[in-house]
Amino acid sequence: MTFDIKTTKKHSNADALSRLLVPIGNEELNEESYDVTELYMIQQLDSLPVSSKEIQRETVKDTTLKVVYDMNASGWPASANNLNEALKAYFTRRNEISIYQGCLFWGIRVIIPQNIRSRVLEELHEGHSGIVKMKTVACILVWWPGIDKDLETLVKSCKGCQDNRPMPPEAPIHPWEWPQRAWQRIHVDFAGPFQGSMFLVAVDAFSKWPEVVQMSTTTADRTVDVLRRIISRNGLPDSLVSDNGPQFVFETFQDFMKYNGFVM
The missing domain is CATH 1.10.340.70 (Endonuclease III; domain 1)
Structure with missing residues (x-):
């Protein structure tokens, strides 16, 4: 038995699948290019x-x-x-x-x-x-x-x-520490006007004792004079709480607190 050896190029009995998978000649596949x-x-x-x-x-x-x-x-x-x-x-x-x-x-x-x-x-x-x-x-x-x-x-x-719109988160409530004695911490603010006058209200945080003084003017100097009389009757506090109004942040009032040894 003899065999006729042929190179691959001389093969003519290629299967159909290989012909479908390999492009004929050098022609490229007909694909649409997209940008x-x-x-x-x-x-x-x-x-x-x-x-x-x-x-x-x-x-x-x-x-x-x-x-x-x-x-x-x-x-x-x-x-x-x-x-x-x-x-x-x-x-x-x-x-x-x-x-x-x-x-x-x-x-x-x-x-x-x-x-x-x-x-x-x-x-x-x-x-x-x-x-x-x-x-x-x-x-x-x-x-x-x-x-x-x-x-x-x-x-x-x-x-x-x-x-x-979403509401902002509520701020946590921070209660005031309970003072250990009377007149340790006082809270001051102005009320009014009422019948042409303003009223300086000072409340002791321990006993809730109020001091109310009618005032025709609410300047820093006048506020210092009124508080000086209140303190002379009740004693010096350790701290004073206010709303940081203009009278309480004025230099005259700051000097008054500094000289008397209490803080705001």
Whole structure:
């Protein structure tokens, strides 16, 4: 028995599977290539409450964005000295601004013209999700100079957003320590006006004994004089508690406490 040895190139009985898996000749597979960036831009535009055609049309009508569009296409000036304040906001971002389908983009965010910004704000505001959620969504989709301020103004003027906003946590109650003796700590404040007069009220925290003095003026000097008489009858306290009104933080009153050896 003899064998006819052939090289692989001379084989003509290749199976069908190998022919299906290997491209014939050097022809490439007929696959459509996609630009990932282009697909993302299309998705961004489709996510907006306004169409890309409308954004393109309003961009041309917007006096500021028309200039930005032209400068982005033809070249930005070397400095912003001759630009107005509205254009300076775009000049600082000039290296991140691009054009797609006649629409301006800052990074991945679509720059919305002035005339249709209110519609975009209404869409962001739908559901009264709150300022944090609205800013988060805006950071993904849209931008224009002052958008954060516009969102904050919208939320502050919306009663529904104010009613649904989370309340701040309650501060823990810190009770006063009970004094060990009478006149150790006194609490002072002004009451009035009543019938044209003010009243200085000093209460002992231990015995709850009140001292009430009618006053025609409530200056720091007059307050020191009244407290000096009260202390002369009851003794020097260790501490004095007030609401830090102007009389109690004035230099005259601070010197009075320092010389008498008690603190506020």
